[in-house]
Amino acid sequence: MNNTMLAAIAESAQAPLVVRSIDRPVPARGQVLVRVHAAGLNPLDGKIAAGAAAHARQALPAVLGLDLAGTVVELGAGVENFAPGDEVFGMAGGIGGAQGSMADYIAVDARLIAPKPRQLSMREAAAVPLVFITAWEGLVDRANVRAGQRVLVHGGAGGVGQMVVQLARARGAEVYATGSAASLDFIRALGATAIDYQNEVVEDYVERYTAGEGFDIVYDTVGGTTLDAAFRSVKSYTGHVLSCLGWGQHSLAPLSFKGATYSGIFTLLPLLSGRGREHHGAILREAAALADAGQLSIRMDPQRYGLNAANEALRQVVQGGGQGKTVIELLAGLSADPA
Template sequence: MKAAVMTAPGGPEVLQVQQWPMPILQHDRQLRVRIKAAGINPIDTKLRQRGTFYPDQMPAILGCDGAGIVETVGSAVERYRPGDGVYFCQGGLGSAAGNYGEYIVVDERFVAPKPSSISFVAAAAAPLVLITAWEALYDRGRLQAGQRVLIHAGAGGVGHVAIQLAKLQGAAVCTTVGSLDKADFVRQLGADHTILYKQTDLVPAVLDWTQGDGVDLAFDTVGGTTLMQTFPAVKLYGDVVTILEPAATTHWQVARSHNLRISLEMMLTPMLQGLIAEQQAQAKILEQCARLIDQGDLKIQVGQTFPLAEVGAAHRLLETGATKGKIVLNLDD
């Protein structure tokens, strides 16, 4: 099969399309899936730059997000048959091959039926961001109806899904964006208030929107100084969830004086730690989201697609931070 193989840590040029051995089933609950599309996420570019979590297992195939058609099933597989469409977040961290290739082997317990109303490209864009936003808002942030939430980078991959999930929970949403075009985009997704962060001071804008109270929950998808700058915009005893590691220079005084509850969200933990039940729970999240998608209540924005041969260009575009929604490799191109 063809795959985009990471030959060493470095720039996009280290991703080389070459022939790779066809994956085979290792146990009886696995599926072999013919990949139709693979989502590209910031974790992919980070692993490409610095090396995978398993540097002794090189070369590697990146790509956590995939959507495709079941081709072969193990003898104990219960839910899926050849021809079924599935989507999932599995592999691509360095120990198991990822989705930047024509085939992958995955455990049936960790995949979900593909939403029937969207393309494989859109489905491949969805898993990591759906699980991340769901866990951050619902599990870590305990978001409730009637609360007010600040979502950073609302036009991004995680952000555009988080806006919709927050609205489905009955929350009011304020989000930061970098342009008027992106502001229009997030309003179409349901955002109640937008802040052009390049020209507007975040904290006064949020406090004005909340009549001086601050938001109940802030969701940081940006990292760096954004986390610390957000603390004064959160109400006393409020919640802050970040998907990035807090910077060593973060000052915690405001967070402490406001008695904020700080939560860290890393949806890759179950896969990295080999946690079976937690990976199954994430597959259940994808099943619930598939129903929301097919009901028309949740939309996945694909910003741009690339063929497998142009995976390096896809990485370069993602690293600019200029896209709306997700970037996807279309393996049918």
Template sequence: MKAARIHAYGASSEIRIEDAPLPMLNDDDVLIRVVATSVNPVDWKIRKGYLKAFIPYEMPLIMGWDVSGVVEKTGPAVTRFKPGDAVYSRPDIARNGAYAEYVAVRETEIAFKPATISHVEAASLPLVSITAWEALFTTANLTPGQRVLIHAGAGGVGSIAVQLARAKGAHVTTTASAPKSALVRSLGADEVIDYHAQDFANVAKDMDVVFDTIGGEVQEKSWGVLKPGGMLVSITDRPSEDRAKAMGKRAGYVFIGPNAAILKDLGQMVDLGQIRPLIAAEFGLNDTAKAQDFSETGRATGKIVIYAGHP
């Protein structure tokens, strides 16, 4: 099969499009013929070696931990899926990923693809949707009527978070540049703060939840917009528990793993029209390096998708 692999950590020039062996299947694995995958910041952070102390990869490595495709083959212990099924997943990040024509994924990490969207759209959803879901609902326990501030509402995670929070019945405020204001409002934002023209810390007040997708100074300022007892939940820098306790507020941090149950529920929301994927750009497998370079700019509106095959 064709795959985009790295043989050493480094720049995007390390990515090689080359022949690779088909993945070996464990008894509980499903072999997925990849139609599309997508780029997440964790991909190029791994490529640069930022996570090598956390996850010791063997080289060569295939990145890409989002996938939508068609079941090609199943291991003998698999019972829920059969060849020909359309599926999607956020596979185990410790294994080879989906920048390839085929990927092996555990049955427990897979859900049926939403019926009303394409494989390209479905491939954009798993990692960012699980991230937003676990931050807003599992960790922050966002409930109807609460006020939430979501940073970077036009980004990959933020665009899904805005939609999930709106579907939950929360009052949604988000930060975005002025040209993206109409877009994030169409996703469900009640209020949009143009971060170029306004300091969100002077505008947002009495938030029950702040979802930090940026970190650094943005996270630091976010404490001030929370009401007493409110939660700051981040996917970048871990907020200080001591700081939260001293202020009478709460801190949360999310680093996700596979979660097929969330993908099943998300698929139902997609098919009901409550969630729509937001695609920033599409690349072919041969242009995987360019796709990662674009992701590194931080300017993508929505998700960057890579075609790996055909439906």
């Protein structure tokens, strides 16, 4: 095996990514070396490239990319649950000083990955990890979503939002989701009742769908004033608000006067702290089971990108102009020559 590989590197803040040859990593104890077939991109990758994501602790220059799908090619010492040739997926790099997935190979902690869903392509599987883990940590780990509950998802057509909708439905909840007029048909196709947030105020849809009681679980994937709206729409006493973007300054009074609860979701924590990594692998096995049972899919942007188009792909993610998740394919016949 060649001891070098191609990778897309953010060399300095706000500079274009550069595709060049670097040393291929060697798996350390507890790691596996994965031949990357596809690298899923997320808005955080754009923030890191812009030098605007201090919470990700990823100093530049760095190889970007948190999500991946690929094939195990080599095992580090102590790894017993994977073998060369296994197809895997995971959120396993790109922050905290670790190499990202926008490269031919990546050495990853074996606890962070899981067998790839059989019913998803490598491209689709690479789009799932971060958004599904974020959905699960809120809905299941914090709120214990279950049958008989009403769940409201703010931003139901987004990456995390579509996972929240599908996961809540798979666990028997009745699901409602807000979106813009252009996204309502997609939200309905996921099986949720669609709410046009631009044309209906919180109190109106709370009255219409819950007889004024409020929703059992409200998952905010948007942040800002949308989180404030979530506090106003949750059920008294037993209601639970979740947010993966609760980073601003908010008044807790509307939530407190309802006697309801709030949980913040910070999906990166196991990668940054080293604690709880096994749980991420377990969550991804749940994702694979749902996908293989036909209960989980992911909307992909129809535009296809090779490594040589990394800047274009990242621009698409940052500007939010795509029609689904953006993925870079490294083993799909797309050119990977440096631009």
